[in-house]
Amino acid sequence: MREGLELALSRHGHRVRAVESGEQGLERLRADPPDVVVLDLMLPGIDGFEVCRRIRAAGDVPIIMLTARGDDFDVVAGLEAGADDYVVKPVQPRVLEARMRAVLRRVGREQAELERYRDLTIDRAGLVVTKRGEPVGLAPTELRMLLELSGTPGRVHSRQQLLESVWEHGYFGDSRLVDACVQRLRAKIEDDSAAPVYVQTVRGFGYRFGPV
Amino acid sequence: MREGLELALSRHGHRVRAVESGEQGLERLRADPPDVVVLDLMLPGIDGFEVCRRIRAAGDVPIIMLTARGDDFDVVAGLEAGADDYVVKPVQPRVLEARMRAVLRRVGREQAELERYRDLTIDRAGLVVTKRGEPVGLAPTELRMLLELSGTPGRVHSRQQLLESVWEHGYFGDSRLVDACVQRLRAKIEDDSAAPVYVQTVRGFGYRFGPV
DNA sequence: CGGATCGTGACACGACCATGACATGGCGCG
């Protein structure tokens, strides 16, 4: 069953690390904490409840328990031991995955695709930029500019390239418009706009997103 | 305690109807049978056992009893009166909820998986949306819009994407139609539509379901 | 030192969106 679940979840894009006992699981947990733990109660060595309590004592990693069908005592004991949810065996990968997503959402750990650059994080899916955890209010064009530049960090983008990629409707105005936009962008994401860290000027050529 | 449980269970997506006496409960039961009854033994008027027997005589609604700690007599008498399970006071909402789910599963009435977002719960299987436990009357298009947005929380959906996914029959009208639909949706699920919590505007890009 | 390049701030126009009203059409109910 373990191998079956590992295969099914892997095929759905999850990184799965399956272990064979509670001891291995706890060790693995210290080395590389996962986003969610799926814990069977039937274990060799220390039992599932004890594993659950130890995981809960060590941190707040969400836990989904696998229990035998109809064993109400296990369910209640499991939840009291600190589990976040339970799934009865035999388990369908689809159901387990739904519960995993629900639990992850509940504890607010939905794994977003976040890019981090020093104090700056960029969420391309949600179009949210945060600086030291605080969201930065970027205007649409400023945001497109940042996305374009940060899409290829370290590469210099000419003003003409930026005019075409950021201003989608073919634009043939003053290329100084790019300067103005960069300026406004810097004012919002840089600590000291006189010494920019993220959007750097390459005199005579254009702009570059750093640090590499 | 009644109000505390009502609040806690409502926040977990259950529709709760609390009453103050056995008579009220029995009356309510006839008018709108619930999926499960949580019944305290300490009641004004007719006592809990009698209420339990009458409920059992009227139908097969599952009953969970609240008993004083360690009172074995109550437990036995309660189960003989027809209760399906019991929980000792003081009761933790989490424990009660686990028992409720266990009992509902036993009688084959497990409710569908609910997604919770603050005061909002979404039942994708039953297509029911509730706000603070009260069902929200959404129009078909509004519901599809909410399901589409909340399917990938935190992700920005462009108006074009929404037109294609929510209005299945390829639609090429004014994309402002999306605005109107969002507006109507907000009026029903947001506390303050001027400061939306669930459906957020991302100026220049589209809409996003939050909270992140 | 002079010219080119870039940063900075001000400002006015316009894009973008919320909001409400209104016409239409579908569906249920009598």
Add this chain to the structure above:
DNA sequence: CGCGCCATGTCATGGTCGTGTCACGATCCG
């Protein structure tokens, strides 16, 4: 079959904020 309600698409309005432009000052380079 007719009526009425509700959902839906369209439009107009108003307000907010983003954006393009300009002028001036700072800075860098030859």
